[in-house]
Amino acid sequence: MKILMVNGSPHPSGCTARAMAEMESVFTAAGIEVEKMLLGTKEIRSCIACGKCRQTGRCVFSDAVNEFLDQADAADGFVFGSPVHFASLSGAMTAFMDRALYAGNEGLKNKPAACLVSARRAGTTAALDQLLKYPMYANMPIVPSRYWPMVHGNTAADVEQDLEGLQIMRQMARNMVWLLQCIAAGKEAGVPLPQHEAERIATNFVR
Numbered sequence: 344m345k346i347l348m349v350n351g352s353p354h355p356s357g358c359t360a361r362a363m364a365e366m367e368s369v370f371t372a373a374g375i376e377v378e379k380m381l382l383g384t385k386e387i388r389s390c391i392a393c394g395k396c397r398q399t400g401r402c403v404f405s406d407a408v409n410e411f412l413d414q415a416d417a418a419d420g421f422v423f424g425s426p427v428h429f430a431s432l433s434g435a436m437t438a439f440m441d442r443a444l445y446a447g448n449e450g451l452k453n454k455p456a457a458c459l460v461s462a463r464r465a466g467t468t469a470a471l472d473q474l475l476k477y478p479m480y481a482n483m484p485i486v487p488s489r490y491w492p493m494v495h496g497n498t499a500a501d502v503e504q505d506l507e508g509l510q511i512m513r514q515m516a517r518n519m520v521w522l523l524q525c526i527a528a529g530k531e532a533g534v535p536l537p538q539h540e541a542e543r544i545a546t547n548f549v550r
């Protein structure tokens with residue numbers, strides 16, 4: 344089993360990375376392979392709405408999005424984490440998620456996603472609300488925890504003191520492990536994946 348973790352922060356060792364590390368130790372203890380992707384300071388284009396991904400399953404721009412989609416095919420579950428920037432996801436994470444989830448529905452559907460945010464002080468629930476919209480759109484079961492999945496701090500050392508936040512991360516990771524095991528057991532027992540209607544109905548409210 345493999346989990347792909349995407350960190351939408353510019354900081355390789357920042358708060359979001361610290362929260363994700365707490366989850367990673369649960370995954371590795373459970374024998375689950377982890378791959379990590381940091382959006383970092385690389386340029387990530389926003390969606391130009393060209394619609395080409397609908398034919399190819401990949402974006403017309405070759406950056407972290409297509410790298411992610413190539414790796415996603417082999418992953419069983421995902422963790423998406425972002426710092427809070429102006430009570431939203433980081434700009435890089437918004438651009439990444441818009442394009443990745445629009446292009447890559449096929450490689451992602453029916454695979455669980457855990458979402459988390461990190462902030463110095465406020466805007467966490469608004470940003471989390473934004474982040475959760477993506478797996479909800481893409482037929483991805485959302486992994487819960489014992490509280491809303493967020494950590495507080497400006498540095499990784501601050502997050503170290505957010506004991507409740509770190510516990511929430513560990514619990515979310517355990518819930519992810521359990522969900523992956525349930526999905527694997529279901530597959531083994533012949534439980535079929537949910538059917539998806541081939542033709543997508545798009546009612547654009549134009550009459």
Ligand SMILES: Cc1cc2nc3c(=O)[nH]c(=O)nc-3n(C[C@H](O)[C@H](O)[C@H](O)COP(=O)(O)O)c2cc1C
Nearest residue numbers: 352357358359426427428429430461462463464465
């Ligand atoms: C452009 C920008 C906007 C920010 N906006 C907020 C905010 O709205 N609320 C907040 O609590 N922290 C805000 N912060 C602080 C970060 O969310 C916080 O330091 C976060 O934990 C950093 O995570 P990271 O180390 O993974 O990047 C902002 C930081 C930046 C750079």
